[in-house]
Amino acid sequence: MQKVKGNVFVTGAHGLLGYNLVRLLKDKFDVIALDVTTQKEICLDGVQYFQADITSRKTMLDLVKNHHPRYIFNAAAYTNVDGAETERELCWKINVDGVARLAHASRVYGSRLIHVSTDYIFNGNTGPYRESDRPEPLGYYGKSKLAGENELICSGANYAIGRTMVLYGAAPGVRLNFVTWIVTQLRANKNIRIVDDQIGNPTLASDLAAALIKLAVSSKQDIYHLAGSEIIDRYHFALLVADVFELDAGLIERIKTADLDQAANRPLNSGFFTDKAEKELGFKMATARGGIERLKAEMANAQY
């Protein structure tokens, strides 16, 4: 395949979304993959990897100056929702200051910055949400992600923001996510407890990566809700996972969020309307079952 001229940066390249972005972009662009630590064993062929911390103003300015990326996809983030309640400074540094550094470098050297945010900026009282709904984060992670959005919007950079939720998928070396955790536990015949009062759109990471690439090549300077096309509660989603992976759904116990005693409050009645992205970007993402089926195929192909 002939490559499009120009470099593309992916930050957080060893994370779940970052890996899927690099995988989809690498045949079409010259991809430069950045992360705080680089791990040789999970690097993809034909991609240049650099160790780079997005919170370092000088590192980001130098990299953007030297490589002139046409697009910068920011998949780097502090993503530990409960940890953020105690590691506030670190969370803010990455999710707010890091975005500001990237936005600054993008503005100075004319790159287009595609940033990723979350439904945790909403309180979950009145979902599903539209892009224009008023945010009110419940926890520190959500507060930092909202502040990161605002840094970018006010920066003067060419940008777009894709908000997503309940991200799951496959990538080597990443932490387990909702779906891969369920599969691992059920394969080991372990009982698991899943809440039935958290509602949202489960989103396959490779599907989100493809949507973000569409968003990048559009000239839209706006916020889009990029999430799976179906709203479902976690318990019923877990039953679908068991069904598609042919595992024992009898091991899944139905509980409430209050039973978990988590450090951060969750937006319960969340979910996104996705029609704006469908209309303006021409991209419809997978249903709950469709996404799990695609993940199963991805895992079989990649053998992880």
Ligand SMILES: NC(=O)c1ccc[n+]([C@@H]2O[C@H](COP(=O)([O-])OP(=O)(O)OC[C@H]3O[C@@H](n4cnc5c(N)ncnc54)[C@H](OP(=O)(O)O)[C@@H]3O)[C@@H](O)[C@H]2O)c1
């Ligand atoms: N996961 C979800 O359910 C979900 C839902 C809604 C929105 N999102 C958003 O989606 C995006 C991607 O999430 P994800 O689940 O793919 O995250 P992830 O797997 O945790 O990946 C984030 C990556 O960023 C790296 N990183 C952390 N600090 C960095 C820094 N200062 N400079 C450079 N890289 C840094 C991490 O390295 P370490 O692992 O070494 O820290 C990790 O490789 C994030 O913006 C997140 O807020 C996620």
